[in-house]
């Protein structure tokens with residue numbers, strides 16, 4: 001069972017993900033990144049590789065694909081917020097997305113997620 005990230009975890013891990021284009025999702029304890037590939041084929045190949053990583057981790061993205069665009073949101077359903085599994089999957093996604101363009105005009109600064117929201121309690 002994945003635990004909700006503590007404030008310390010968040011401060012340690014989230015800012016570096018901002019550097020690679022991850023942003024906070026409005027109203028959710030979740031991170032989002034939008035990628036643009038050269039073609040549908042490149043986008044689909046990326047998604048295939050991420051799918052294999054997700055299956056290995058048993059941790060899956062919420063994502064959509066439109067031609068050469070892949071829109072990815074990560075959060076952990078079991079704890080209704082961000083866990084370290086989301087950090088791990090985000091880093092694997094960044095490695096697999098090498099060479100793709102990052103669409104940056106969305107989301108809130110990721111630092112918004114470095115404090116726990118009302119009602120959230122990390123173990």
Ligand SMILES: C[C@H](O)[C@H](O)[C@H]1CNC2=NC(N)=NC(=O)C2=N1
Pocket residue numbers: 058059060061075076077078079
């Ligand atoms: C039953 C299965 O192990 C769980 O539903 C896994 C599958 N993949 C998952 N993916 C994500 N993002 N969050 C989860 O809590 C989760 N739980």
